Amino acid sequence: MSKENNKKSKRSHVSLLGLLFGNRNKQLSFLEEEQLQSPMRTVIKNFVANKVAMASLFIFIIIFLGVLIYPAINKIDLSYQEQTQQNVSPGFNMLKIPKKLQGNIKEVSIGSTFSVGLSNDGKVFVWGKSKITSVIDVKNIPDNMGNVVQIAAGADHVLAMNDKGELFAWGNSRNKQCAIPDNLKQVTNIKRIYSGYQCSAVVTEDGMVYFWGNTGIMDFKIGDYQGQIDKIAINSQGVLGLTKDGQVVSLTANELAFSRIPEGMGKAVDIALTAQTGAAVTEDGNVYVWGNKTKNIHKGETLEDVVAIQGGRFHYTAILANGDVVSWGQDDFGQATVPSKVNNSEISAVYTGYYQNYAVTDNGKAITWGLKGYILGTDNYGRDVLSRIMHGGRMTMSIGAIAIIISITIGIIVGGVSGYFGGKIDMILMRVAEIVYALPFLPFAMT
Incomplete structure (x- = not known):
């Protein structure tokens, strides 16, 4: 009996891992996918299916690599005038x-x-x-x-x-x-x-x-x-x-x-x-x-x-x-x-x-x-406009990427704590998030 329970337990673990990381043979219905697949996998699948999002990601990567590589190859004299x-x-x-x-x-x-x-x-x-x-x-x-x-x-x-x-x-x-x-x-x-x-x-x-x-x-x-x-x-x-x-x-x-x-x-x-x-x-x-x-x-x-x-x-x-x-x-x-x-x-x-x-x-x-x-x-x-855009873009894109990483990290932590504990903690954290979202962005960006 214990052997049989062990086999069932292994099968359930294997099926759970398959749902989490994408290994499955059976074609699930829409409702089954919503209930069983991992949130990250759902996000990735929906993102890949969105052509506009994929094109935007590709363009962003090209621009980001450009502003990193171009200034390293072409140095700029900030005092240059002609x-x-x-x-x-x-x-x-x-x-x-x-x-x-x-x-x-x-x-x-x-x-x-x-x-x-x-x-x-x-x-x-x-x-x-x-x-x-x-x-x-x-x-x-x-x-x-x-x-x-x-x-x-x-x-x-x-x-x-x-x-x-x-x-x-x-x-x-x-x-x-x-x-x-x-x-x-x-x-x-x-x-x-x-x-x-x-x-x-x-x-x-x-x-x-x-x-x-x-x-x-x-x-x-x-x-x-x-x-x-x-x-x-x-x-x-x-x-x-x-x-x-x-x-x-x-x-x-x-x-x-x-x-x-x-x-x-x-x-x-x-x-x-x-x-x-x-x-x-x-x-x-x-x-x-x-x-x-x-x-x-x-x-x-x-x-x-x-x-x-x-x-x-x-x-x-x-x-x-x-x-x-x-x-x-x-x-x-x-x-x-x-x-x-x-x-x-x-x-x-x-x-x-x-x-x-x-x-x-x-x-x-x-x-x-x-x-x-x-x-x-x-x-x-x-002054060459492209060179100045690329050199200025390196700083802009770097700051933007760091800001996004920080905001994602804070969002995951706050969202995870809110979802895990629920109740009053969830309510307090969500109200704090709404207060932050209500603050005007432009004055802070200028500061």
Whole structure:
């Protein structure tokens, strides 16, 4: 008899475990399931059957993993601001060269959030984030320019010259950077045109420099060097010049870090500027960098056999005598990492500006590297919105998860005690819970 009772007891324990943990063969009716299966199993089954709940859980897990992993991979500088990247719209078209231009590129010039290309047949193309304001778009190219031979992109405007030596400018002209001076309309020996931050300039064959636009910021001052300049470089604060005899000179009256040019450099053949530094290539192929040397900008001084150099916002790109291309400096957007494809191709010219680079091959095609754009755009301080959301979301999601865990723990304990003892204890605990629920949430959340 005792053996038989033991068997029944084992069967009842097995069936109870099966009900609790899901092992059953018999299909139970709805009422039987409600009576016999465990509460946790009922909750899980109903949750899994709810497609909206499952989709929400999946999305939550993806977001939670994203805000945990993204900040670990992409570090953020909380003090970062970039005036040239303010209020950029979402998208990845900053390096998207028009198909009609690829294979027919004569030259490229780079603006703050857009680029301008010139084809071999004199046509101008604009791509990237070209809308400067709600009403100004540099894609609105003048249609009466004729055969264009030179282009220069500034922060928010474009300067162009046709084969007759006529100058055209469009874009933002609030500081008269698009207003061609009258004394330039009679000049026919323009060698090179330049655009910068709210300013424009030209250098003539006889070494004359004409500068117009926001002269207040630049405080342009050529002094005794007028008639001696071979080329210039412009950034957001000043102008650097290279004389015909290879001397690097500052063309800014203000005392700036990059205007203190080192002595004993020798004869220079090329110059460039970033936002905070100046650089020069000497005739023996050495690179000199001066100014606020941050973000690995000094590494260029170890290079040899350099023949040309160009500067972006915080990086430099140089061409070596053997045709190789090298970049160094800030690399937050990959602008200082030259693709291997570049040095495996025959490169005829390299163009660098702000956060983009274009290496043009012998067949007129461009290989690009650098900033393509922003998934969610930037804010009014030029900060990447996605990065800030992900870094802020890590703290928000962590606090939210901890709060939920604490509330679930308290709820289980209070509910368990209330259900187990019942009576007055149940009534007291439920009234306390109702009082807590009645309190307004927002003031406590703000506190």
